[in-house]
Amino acid sequence: MTSSTPQTLYRKIWDQHVVTTRDDGTALLWVDRHYAHEGSFHAFDQLAASGRKVRRPDLTVGVADHYVPTRDRAKGSAEPEIREMIRLLDANTAGSGIRLFGLDDPDQGIVHVVGPEQGLTQPGLLIVCGDSHTSTHGAFGCLAFGIGASEVAHVLATQTLWQKPAKTLRITVDGSLGPGVTAKDLILAIIAEVGADGAAGHVIEYAGSAITELSMEARMTVCNMSIEAGGRAGMIAPDETTIGWLKGRPAVPQGQAWDAAVAQWQTLKTDAGAEFDREVRIDGASIAPTVTWGVSPEHAEPVTGTVPDPAQAGDPGRAAAWEAALDYMGLAAGQALSDIRIDRVFIGSCTNARIEDLRSAARVLDGRTTVIPTMIVPGSSAVKRQAEDEGLDRVFTASGAEWLESGCSMCAATNGDMVPPGERCASTTNRNFRGRQGPGSRTHLMSPAMAAAAAVTGHITDVRRLGDVR
Amino acid sequence: MKPFTTLSAPVVPLRLANVDTDQILPGRYLRKPRSAGYEHFLFHDLRRDAHGDPDPEFVLNKPAYATAPILVADRNFGGGSSREGAVYALVDQGIKVVLAPSFGDIFASNAAKNGLLTVAVARDVIERIWEVAEADPESPLTIDLAAQTLRIANEDAVPFEIDPFRRECLMKGLDDIDLTLSHSDALDAFETEYANRYGFRNPT
Numbered sequence: 001m002t003s004s005t006p007q008t009l010y011r012k013i014w015d016q017h018v019v020t021t022r023d024d025g026t027a028l029l030w031v032d033r034h035y036a037h038e039g040s041f042h043a044f045d046q047l048a049a050s051g052r053k054v055r056r057p058d059l060t061v062g063v064a065d066h067y068v069p070t071r072d073r074a075k076g077s078a079e080p081e082i083r084e085m086i087r088l089l090d091a092n093t094a095g096s097g098i099r100l101f102g103l104d105d106p107d108q109g110i111v112h113v114v115g116p117e118q119g120l121t122q123p124g125l126l127i128v129c130g131d132s133h134t135s136t137h138g139a140f141g142c143l144a145f146g147i148g149a150s151e152v153a154h155v156l157a158t159q160t161l162w163q164k165p166a167k168t169l170r171i172t173v174d175g176s177l178g179p180g181v182t183a184k185d186l187i188l189a190i191i192a193e194v195g196a197d198g199a200a201g202h203v204i205e206y207a208g209s210a211i212t213e214l215s216m217e218a219r220m221t222v223c224n225m226s227i228e229a230g231g232r233a234g235m236i237a238p239d240e241t242t243i244g245w246l247k248g249r250p251a252v253p254q255g256q257a258w259d260a261a262v263a264q265w266q267t268l269k270t271d272a273g274a275e276f277d278r279e280v281r282i283d284g285a286s287i288a289p290t291v292t293w294g295v296s297p298e299h300a301e302p303v304t305g306t307v308p309d310p311a312q313a314g315d316p317g318r319a320a321a322w323e324a325a326l327d328y329m330g331l332a333a334g335q336a337l338s339d340i341r342i343d344r345v346f347i348g349s350c351t352n353a354r355i356e357d358l359r360s361a362a363r364v365l366d367g368r369t370t371v372i373p374t375m376i377v378p379g380s381s382a383v384k385r386q387a388e389d390e391g392l393d394r395v396f397t398a399s400g401a402e403w404l405e406s407g408c409s410m411c412a413a414t415n416g417d418m419v420p421p422g423e424r425c426a427s428t429t430n431r432n433f434r435g436r437q438g439p440g441s442r443t444h445l446m447s448p449a450m451a452a453a454a455a456v457t458g459h460i461t462d463v464r465r466l467g468d469v470r
Numbered sequence: 471m472k473p474f475t476t477l478s479a480p481v482v483p484l485r486l487a488n489v490d491t492d493q494i495l496p497g498r499y500l501r502k503p504r505s506a507g508y509e510h511f512l513f514h515d516l517r518r519d520a521h522g523d524p525d526p527e528f529v530l531n532k533p534a535y536a537t538a539p540i541l542v543a544d545r546n547f548g549g550g551s552s553r554e555g556a557v558y559a560l561v562d563q564g565i566k567v568v569l570a571p572s573f574g575d576i577f578a579s580n581a582a583k584n585g586l587l588t589v590a591v592a593r594d595v596i597e598r599i600w601e602v603a604e605a606d607p608e609s610p611l612t613i614d615l616a617a618q619t620l621r622i623a624n625e626d627a628v629p630f631e632i633d634p635f636r637r638e639c640l641m642k643g644l645d646d647i648d649l650t651l652s653h654s655d656a657l658d659a660f661e662t663e664y665a666n667r668y669g670f671r672n673p674t
């Protein structure tokens with residue numbers, strides 16, 4: 001390939017990381033950052049069983065998030081198996097000389113919030129973690145994707161991974177998002193458009209004016225849910241917004257090294273004329289606040305709409321899936337989405353628990369009262385401090401919502417925070433899978449503002465109808 | 471890892487789409503050590519009713535399919551979470567092959583690392599496999615990884631595609647860390663050169 005051939009951002013980052021390429025195109029890629037969490041214990045076990053050591057402990061960072069208690073943290077979890085998960089992460093990272101943001105660290109939080117916040121996530125890096133929402137970090141113009149335990153063990157042992165080049169999909173969102181419409185609505189609309197496996201085998205690059213207008217927090221929300229469209233990764237080219245957001249964070253380069261880094265970051269964009277395997281265009285202005293009605297993130301509709309009718313699904317397999325989804329969710333075709341009663345609200349997760357998300361929920365909750373149990377779990381302990389500095393915690397507690405400690409909490413339900421069977425939860429998380437938030441739980445995905453609106457009305461509500469929404 | 475070459479065996483017809491890894495292994499079992507035997511958690515909530523009793527209609531609860539080693543599902547099998555435990559649950563159950571029209575990428579990668587073959591097959595072939603397995607649970611499906619073909623009972627062989635690297639690892643039962651370490655010289659040289667060129671990428 002000559003240097004004049006226009007290249008995608010994905011290809012540029014790929015090429016910078018190739019150690020060696022096999023005849024079949026599979027390449028051994030260098031990994032700049034590996035984030036570990038409690039679930040990484042299988043990989044550390046595999047490494048120990050094979051008698052291997054961590055090659056570059058300085059390039060792995062541990063964060064306790066999936067199992068941390070969100071209430072009475074000082075007491076620890078009442079469940080011995082959950083306490084053991086946190087202890088294992090402590091022991092495995094300490095044993096290999098890996099830096100840890102553990103349960104008691106003032107900067108502990110959800111790994112996909114902490115990595116960017118600390119400046120560990122930077123443009124151009126290849127970042128992996130044993131968690132599918134690693135795609136979040138692509139918001140910084142890096143190549144970031146989730147891997148399983150065996151691949152985590154491979155990274156620990158070699159600081160590399162074997163990868164086959166992915167296909168490329170560019171999703172261009174023209175125009176601007178309307179008032180009350182957020183990055184969450186945008187990504188739900190995208191997933192509904194391409195399908196839950198529509199981007200399988202692809203790395204997605206998001207482009208267009210509606211994307212470049214987004215803040216870093218909002219870009220992370222979009223990239224986070226790339227995996228919900230089946231995408232291997234999602235990425236957005238770094239720009240002045242990215243550089244400004246990173247400047248001064250603890251782990252970014254300083255002085256001359258910062259200048260060298262910025263100069264390199266500015267080359268990280270898709271060249272004019274570069275070809276993608278697929279292109280999708282979406283009009284940002286046409287997107288309404290969007291909610292899910294079913295058990296896959298692709299089951300998403302504008303809040304102004306109705307529960308779809310399986311008879312209109314198009315093919316028999318799809319109709320059967322919709323039928324089963326309605327049965328599980330306890331909904332009837334044709335019902336207005338805004339008529340759906342909600343039992344509880346969860347505002348949190350690596351998708352939507354950054355400071356902007358909390359501000360957006362607070363604008364809706366300010367001066368109003370929640371009518372159903374509402375949990376608010378900040379994305380990190382640093383986000384928690386900032387929210388408290390801004391007085392958001394007082395808005396939340398005055399509304400009757402619970403203001404808790406940072407962690408994955410009720411998104412993954414692995415720490416014991418669960419939606420009771422049969423209950424319906426308005427959730428700012430990423431997956432409305434059956435039982436994801438606890439056995440028999442029913443999840444409706446939506447933005448923080450929409451979840452807050454449901455909290456004060458007790459049913460799915462178009463936040464734009466509450467007024468004073470910017 | 472045990473090499474995979476060919477298999478001729480009965481099928482579990484799982485007529486479900488979007489069986490995500492939360493369905494294969496619910497999150498609350500992720501903290502179990504592998505020695506617990508992950509087959510106990512496989513499809514834990516899908517195969518039980520609201521009271522926790524086995525649902526007789528769920529295919530793996532039917533004696534005729536309970537031990538078949540080839541699982542055949544609808545589109546987007548294994549989407550969602552990267553949990554490798556979903557693969558452990560299938561492997562510990564004795565599943566050797568999963569066929570579906572499409573797979574979650576991370577799931578398929580995890581499967582290969584554990585010797586579990588996943589093959590993406592056109593929806594009409596999947597439909598035919600379901601029909602045959604539902605009519606006769608003992609009817610064998612034959613998978614030949616070297617020839618890259620599958621054969622339903624005595625019907626004509628159907629070719630399938632698979633990534634060549636994944637195929638080689640499965641057929642040889644390769645540990646890919648060993649394979650990588652055979653490139654140690656290239657890796658050491660890369661690491662040095664990369665540190666010179668991209669020193670600013672190291673965390674400060």
